[in-house]
Amino acid sequence: MIDLVDIDAIFEARLRKYMEEHAGEYSEDAWEEKIAELYEAFGSERLAELGGKSPEKYYAGEDGAALVGLLARHVREGVAVSDYLCESIMDADGAEEPLISLLGEAEEELVFYAMNLLKDMGSVKPLGQYLDFLLDPSVGRDRKELCTEILCEYPDRVKESILKEYGGASEEDRSSLLDILSHAQKDDRILRLLTDALLSHAEEIPLYAAFVRRYGDEKALSALYELIEREEINYQDFQELKL
Numbered sequence: 001m002i003d004l005v006d007i008d009a010i011f012e013a014r015l016r017k018y019m020e021e022h023a024g025e026y027s028e029d030a031w032e033e034k035i036a037e038l039y040e041a042f043g044s045e046r047l048a049e050l051g052g053k054s055p056e057k058y059y060a061g062e063d064g065a066a067l068v069g070l071l072a073r074h075v076r077e078g079v080a081v082s083d084y085l086c087e088s089i090m091d092a093d094g095a096e097e098p099l100i101s102l103l104g105e106a107e108e109e110l111v112f113y114a115m116n117l118l119k120d121m122g123s124v125k126p127l128g129q130y131l132d133f134l135l136d137p138s139v140g141r142d143r144k145e146l147c148t149e150i151l152c153e154y155p156d157r158v159k160e161s162i163l164k165e166y167g168g169a170s171e172e173d174r175s176s177l178l179d180i181l182s183h184a185q186k187d188d189r190i191l192r193l194l195t196d197a198l199l200s201h202a203e204e205i206p207l208y209a210a211f212v213r214r215y216g217d218e219k220a221l222s223a224l225y226e227l228i229e230r231e232e233i234n235y236q237d238f239q240e241l242k243l
Helices: 007-023 026-044 064-076 083-091 097-104 108-121 128-136 141-151 156-167 170-181 189-197 202-215 216-227 236-243
Strands: none
Touching: 064 097, 064 108, 083 108, 097 108, 108 141, 128 141, 128 156, 128 170, 128 202, 141 170, 141 189, 156 170, 156 189, 170 189, 170 202, 189 202
């Protein structure tokens, strides 16, 4: 079993020593470049703390399930999760299903790691779970925003489910659902939702006009003209609708 090691702490200790030894030699901007160089070199350096392996090779050969289990240990024991572990998980065979299983865990940090890794892996299996999270009133806004970001990349895979659930969603969640739908292929049902939302949210014209513009259907022009002709519309909103 691979040991749990705080690789970030090893680098930070080395960096502190280097900065003490070279105090006053670099400007702030130069330090940023130097730290990036040191971190890159650190990745390929064989370290006694890692049994003679380099950070880049430390997790090599481990299967995905083992690495995901190690990720969970890091989070639960309060040990920093290094980029090297995350990259190894994405490269390993068999990591997708163990990551999906973490979506049901109670630790929010662990769920976020799983979602971000699955996103970077291009996994589409949990899209339904992300939509469930988005519609769940007990789920926090940060997780819902990440769900929205991911689902915006796959709008046509979840379009039918969104159209089915839209009517029962909260006002805030509806805005997220419209954001997702605005990335989808043309569909008169989507157009109707987008234009209805624009016409019924005079106090939030910039947001809903952005959804309509992104959707890019010329059929929406009539709704835009209707808003432009309203006497109560202010100049800023008028400019938004003209774009």
